[in-house]
Amino acid sequence: MHLSEAPHNQMRMSELAAVCGLSLSGMTRVVNRLEAQSLVIREKSPDDGRAWLAGLTSTGWTQLKQAWPTNLASVRRHVFSRLEGCDIAAAAKVLEHIASA
Secondary structure, X not given: OHHHHOHHXXXXXXXXXXXXXXXXXXXXXXXXXXXXOOOEEEEEOOOOXXXXXXXXXXXXXXXXXXXXXXXXXXXXXXOHHHHOOOOHHHHHHHHHHHHHO
């Protein structure tokens, strides 16, 4: 998801790890599995020879688009359907606080 929202569908591996809450080695293992499925490609950064970029492939983009409806339905069912009668603004503040941690 993060790659789909990044410019050119690419991010530095270290940035991707940070936004996913993983260590760089953990992200490397995830990207290795995604590369094996042709969903992501890894390449040297043209701006910094020490850095690697992870990029979403067209196959990855297609699979992500196919997964969105199921993912959205699951979030609606497991999260939003349970918020009836709740203070949504307060819940949003809590989620923003969690996301910024």
